[in-house]
Amino acid sequence: MSRKLNLALIGAGRIGRLHAETIAFRIPEATLAAITDLRADLAEAVARRCAIPRVAISAGEIFQDPSVDAVLICSPTNTHAQLVIEAAQAGKHVFCEKPIDHSIEKIDRALKEVEKAGVKLQVGYNRRFDANFARVRKAIISAEIGRPHLLHIISRDPAPPPISYIKDSGGMFLDMTTHDFDMARFLIGDDVTQVYTAAGVRVDPQIGAAGDVDTAVIVLHFASGAIGTIDNCRKAPYGYDQRVEVLGSKGLIATENCYPNYAVISTADSVRRDLPLNFFLERYAQSFENELRAFVEAIIKDTPTPVTGADGRAPVVMGLAARKSYDEHRPVYLEEVGAAEGTATTRSL
Amino acid sequence: MSRKLNLALIGAGRIGRLHAETIAFRIPEATLAAITDLRADLAEAVARRCAIPRVAISAGEIFQDPSVDAVLICSPTNTHAQLVIEAAQAGKHVFCEKPIDHSIEKIDRALKEVEKAGVKLQVGYNRRFDANFARVRKAIISAEIGRPHLLHIISRDPAPPPISYIKDSGGMFLDMTTHDFDMARFLIGDDVTQVYTAAGVRVDPQIGAAGDVDTAVIVLHFASGAIGTIDNCRKAPYGYDQRVEVLGSKGLIATENCYPNYAVISTADSVRRDLPLNFFLERYAQSFENELRAFVEAIIKDTPTPVTGADGRAPVVMGLAARKSYDEHRPVYLEEVGAAEGTATTRSL
């Protein structure tokens, strides 16, 4: 492919705008040919900022454009699966924001269409492309720490989102923890067969009133016998807390949070530093760029994408199982909520 | 009490010898009047080293000595409960190594005698007296990090003990994890009502053949709704790994391992430091001294000991519940294995 890859963007919200800037300013191999959003003003603002030549009135218009090689689906979650299907049917490669959907059935329908169309699909689990987590993955692949035994993921937000967001989020396990479920599979390179959830409402009773939890520990039983824990909270007063540890047969690898600077101030009060990078746009800025570069490269070189449809399906299964475990107060096998199907599809592990 | 406190030591093994040296060389307020061990040669060696004037032929001889104020029970675990009973009946204050016993019934009988006799009992959960964990406890008591939500305890040995030891140990949950169960109650200042265990044999199949596990994650449900995890492994190739983290409503406190030195070496290969202090005698040296000082002080000042009989009972209940959870693959309430009784006794939390 000697010409630039032609991309189109569906959804001009926060994450859509971020991806638009990345394509426009950071990835010379690709260009944005069109953008669309139900709110035309948002689409137009992004188009101006990023010199996107066309604001389409609908996703359909984009799918019909033969010059578009691939689409980035950044619309609300409940539209993802249908848009993936339509994009695939139109022969477009697809980058879809996470999660694909909250329904395994809808995900499976979408993945079937992708498979049938033979297009590439990458799901937006950007954290895989963070230098810290990539380093952990490398330590495991290279056996630098031997065979993994125990995984611990700490993933806490600086503050809970608005209750309105929570109500539409599908619950913490499908929303916030979905990244951690993906991280667990990515780091260990293995599937989870069973989960156990201990959770509660510690941060805000309104979250409980909305039927959700805000604090949780989820135990992961991997197929290999390794054991993982995910430690989630909607509120870490000191900021965004994103760390992992893996103990293996030969050693341990553990990552630290990222900071705006590495200055330490010692006074009569304490030895201290500034707070970690506050939230995902800062903390994962580079990973968002890296994931799009990987997507573009996979298309140009015609190689598999690094986060496949099966990789996008698994965290949803895990999220549903985690919720079921919490509701029924017992360990839950992933098969109980639909794992079997997913294992049939191609996976990147 | 103007004279020195007269102590006697039952058991001259590794930990007995350590306590003897501490009393002899570090605690001017107390003196060792007598020592006994089934192996007289061991008792005599310690007596010489620490200038203990008398080697008694039995614990009974010690209990009958009216000049002895208190005894340190450092004999094998299966003799603890009976010795506690005899000591209490003889009116001696008791410092008993952990665990008191593996049987809740035997523990309860011993604690009843202690209560009846009105003597003081302190159980050897020394880690409470470590500066790092004490700092964490202080942060919680003082609300420096607010109300605790999530606890994570990492507790890993540098290498597994001999299989012969494992066979007599009562299993990892009653042996190794017992310290972590105590640490969980100590730090959070709350009782655990229920546990869930994910565990396996990852380090050595012989441990599995002996009916035990060597790697485990135990989820703790606290009465307050806080959630804890204990992360255990019999083998951390880099040495003794002893860390805790507590997330509270106002912040996080996390401890690091302790090192023989704080030098960092940077070469063309890596930026590195030496391994952590390798095992408990080095890592917890100061805590062993501190716990005996606290015991001596509690007697001299007639105040409650900082680790009571109920504190010694709880980790055994938790260990039994953790094993039951592993065996039955479900969360287990502590009541199922005997928690109710224990809550009737005095506790230090």
Next chain:
Amino acid sequence: MSRKLNLALIGAGRIGRLHAETIAFRIPEATLAAITDLRADLAEAVARRCAIPRVAISAGEIFQDPSVDAVLICSPTNTHAQLVIEAAQAGKHVFCEKPIDHSIEKIDRALKEVEKAGVKLQVGYNRRFDANFARVRKAIISAEIGRPHLLHIISRDPAPPPISYIKDSGGMFLDMTTHDFDMARFLIGDDVTQVYTAAGVRVDPQIGAAGDVDTAVIVLHFASGAIGTIDNCRKAPYGYDQRVEVLGSKGLIATENCYPNYAVISTADSVRRDLPLNFFLERYAQSFENELRAFVEAIIKDTPTPVTGADGRAPVVMGLAARKSYDEHRPVYLEEVGAAEGTATTRSL
């Protein structure tokens, strides 16, 4: 200024190319109108990469272009002063790479033309725009650490440059240390009156044969009485070492190196991490972007540039004094090599 700022680039070497990419991809408020280099192929390659519409045959052609608002001078050091003069006479604002020149006389002539023309001049001491050093500066300005007493700058390269480079460099004090001299003035916000140099050839005898040193400590006497040390070496086997510490009347601020990731690996050998970011293009990537943004902003808002001509002159005086101190083996006042003149010009401190 509602339109974009029109810049032109003189010099298409490593640093010129970097600045071109920054303007093209990161700073929407400015655009590159032209580029020139004695090697037309280099200029053309950068023009293609960054969509620069015109490759000029000479700097003169650029100066005559009325549409050019400002120029970036990235040519060899010995051409800087003359180009600054010509740019100023043509009414262009100037961003000039460091050092302006090795001759105080030439610098002073250039600064005089800048002053006469009333154009803005910013000198490329990019490290001022690094988040770590900016944080140190902030701590001093805000009196977070009180009045500064002692400064220590560690500045070591991963490996020495080729001997051919060394021969043309003006010597380590005018080449490598020039950044540290600027950093010292920037952080403390004060002028240095006197220096003492201890130096030698430790890394490579060829450097000595070329009349230069490769290892040095330079003591700085600040006007305020504060004392600084700069610790330089042409070879730090572990990579680029760039740290500072300032002790003040209320506390200490110290910065750490920057790393490609913040993972720590613990094995039976050591507790280690990967090496720091290896060299200035990685370590200071963000600062190069920040300095150009500041230059563009100073022009657009018509405010003073953050690194003035006087700021560009002072490190050269310090470098000459450091060399004189080394040669004569005594402390040297900056006045001895031309400080007096400089203090008459505007300075940013």
Next chain:
Amino acid sequence: MSRKLNLALIGAGRIGRLHAETIAFRIPEATLAAITDLRADLAEAVARRCAIPRVAISAGEIFQDPSVDAVLICSPTNTHAQLVIEAAQAGKHVFCEKPIDHSIEKIDRALKEVEKAGVKLQVGYNRRFDANFARVRKAIISAEIGRPHLLHIISRDPAPPPISYIKDSGGMFLDMTTHDFDMARFLIGDDVTQVYTAAGVRVDPQIGAAGDVDTAVIVLHFASGAIGTIDNCRKAPYGYDQRVEVLGSKGLIATENCYPNYAVISTADSVRRDLPLNFFLERYAQSFENELRAFVEAIIKDTPTPVTGADGRAPVVMGLAARKSYDEHRPVYLEEVGAAEGTATTRSL
């Protein structure tokens, strides 16, 4: 020597009492036979605390006691040299607190007597026995970091001593810096030939009025060509700051301060830890024990002491040269103040 080594203590002040406790409670191979102090009440208090059987009325009484193998001289500095002479003449081995004296002539007379008598002399530069600095020394001896190029010693007290103390101290360079001069020689394993001092009064004008400085940087030129800097301040508001760094041809070794605990607290304000161990009794507690153990061992095994008379002489020469450099504002060769003589005596480097 099958019996315990018989020691006697001259001086029952703070450091004398510390050494008494160490001998009494930590070093089973030695015992304290006698103690003396001009203030008999102090001597008696220490004797009681440490079960020392005899309180002598004078040092002379101790020197005449044939059962005394060695003496610890912990009296005021101006009495050290004369007591060393008398002890040596009486055939006693000598542990002498630092500095031996402020006069090179008096030191040389004392060392000559020690040499003549053939007794062992160890000078109390305890920091050599600290685990951190010992680790740095080991890295240099083992060539882990290659040949040393640059040394940086940071040595700052939490707060200045009373002015009365300062007046009798011999000045900062003979008092506080003396430890750092010794550390420099110990770490690099080389002699310093020349020093340059930049210093001032930053902390308290009364210190200046007393003719002393409170803040200093001292550049050390080693015989090998390595360069060192000592960074001193009488006041580090965050506590006792004791760090070193050595850059060698193969790498860097750097030590951190020591802390009462290794807990990190993250709140909405900062990521922080408690202050370092506040002062030398806490920070160097273990090193005080180690140095006496080394002294006792050197006598028992008849091996050289690890800190010889020449090692005790050198820091005084360096201190005098540092002051001369400050007074005359120029680099000063150690020969100018008496180095030549010292090199004739045995040295430990």
